[in-house]
């Protein structure tokens with residue numbers, strides 16, 4: 001990893017490792033051979049929020065799908081808490097850009113899906129669903145159907161569902177991209193509150209540099225064709241983070257340069 005600048009090198013020894021991604025490469029065989037990821041290596045520490053930013057098509061969603069266990073066709077190694085990832089599992093919660101709620105189920109039933117198959121007593125299931133709905137601010141909306149709530153509330157329900165299986169890692173694929181600017185900022189702050197309470201590790205994929213700076217402990221910039229890690233940058237801004245400050249402006253400029261948007 002010599003190409004990574006020392007200012008941005010993660011201090012892996014000091015972090016209790018949660019997710020370990022090592023030398024991951026991925027080629028899609030559809031329509032010829034497309035190399036989407038090349039030799040991607042990074043760690044996510046316990047309770048850490050890692051952001052992944054990169055231009056459209058650089059393989060961010062593909063990488064998230066591999067970590068989620070939705071696609072096992074890759075080379076390299078991905079492990080969580082020392083266990084190799086062989087498929088989807090309850091220790092990983094995933095939230096996509098769209099909430100993906102079942103329209104015929106209530107908010108509460110949609111969230112309960114996460115613990116449907118898990119062998120835990122009914123009372124505990126009910127308690128977990130209620131606790132996570134409260135955590136995302138949806139207490140009182142349990143009986144509503146998805147068409148009876150706003151986009152922000154639907155995304156909160158998706159977050160509650162992802163948290164209800166008590167994952168050690170949350171995988172968020174542009175979770176706020178479809179929301180209006182004000183709801184998005186509110187949800188970002190709420191996510192920090194949820195993270196502080198649940199102490200889950202988070203991998204956040206985003207197009208939004210400001211969002212990455214506001215939320216993440218470290219930010220990975222990926223370069224396209226094939227998707228490779230260009231830089232990993234530590235965000236040294238104390239929480240609660242101001243939306244605008246000298247440090248965030250400097251970081252924004254650096255990330256834009258890493259993305260090739262400015263020279």
Ligand SMILES: Nc1ncnc2c1ncn2[C@@H]1O[C@H](COP(=O)(O)OP(=O)(O)OP(=O)(O)O)[C@@H](O)[C@H]1O
Nearest residue numbers: 028030034036054055056057058059060061062063
């Ligand atoms: N199932 C597939 N078969 C073939 N090629 C694919 C498949 N899925 C994705 N790709 C290609 O892989 C590349 C990376 O796609 P991916 O969705 O991972 O990128 P991304 O960085 O998440 O993009 P965006 O920011 O636009 O969501 C793209 O060129 C895409 O066309």
